[in-house]
Amino acid sequence: QLQLVESGGGLVQPGGSLRLSCAVSGITLDSAAIGWFRQAPGKGREGVQCIGRSGEFTNPADSVRGRFTISRDTAKNTVHLQMNSLTSEDTAVYYCAADTMTDYYCSGSGTPYDYWGQGTQVTVSS
Numbered sequence: 726q727l728q729l730v731e732s733g734g735g736l737v738q739p740g741g742s743l744r745l746s747c748a749v750s751g752i753t754l755d756s757a758a759i760g761w762f763r764q765a766p767g768k769g770r771e772g773v774q775c776i777g778r779s780g781e782f783t784n785p786a787d788s789v790r791g792r793f794t795i796s797r798d799t800a801k802n803t804v805h806l807q808m809n810s811l812t813s814e815d816t817a818v819y820y821c822a823a824d825t826m827t828d829y830y831c832s833g834s835g836t837p838y839d840y841w842g843q844g845t846q847v848t849v850s851s
Contacts, residue, residue, distance in 0.1 A: 729840060816850070
């Protein structure tokens with residue numbers, strides 16, 4: 726059974742940083758693309774970043790390009806999202822998801838992702 730568990734969310738001041746983690750079990754990272762998505766109150770789900778199964782391809786959203794970096798620790802089967810220069814616009818519930826079908830690339834759309842975590846809240850406020 727493939728499972729994803731997010732951690733690392735919390736309250737941070739504008740301009741601050743957070744690192745989210747997505748612990749993956751039931752599959753190795755070279756068998757799935759992992760994506761990070763977020764959903765703010767009253768808004769639709771937005772793709773934030775993703776990493777392909779080879780670890781070479783990433784696909785940041787324009788809204789986070791240059792601020793959010795995705796990486797993975799294959800020894801721990803965990804994917805990290807380093808978020809810098811946070812603003813109130815980044816406040817949302819953040820989810821990680823696994824796409825077990827796409828090879829090499831990863832999608833910023835949630836459609837190909839077949840497994841989802843429960844989410845972690847990120848609040849950017851002074």
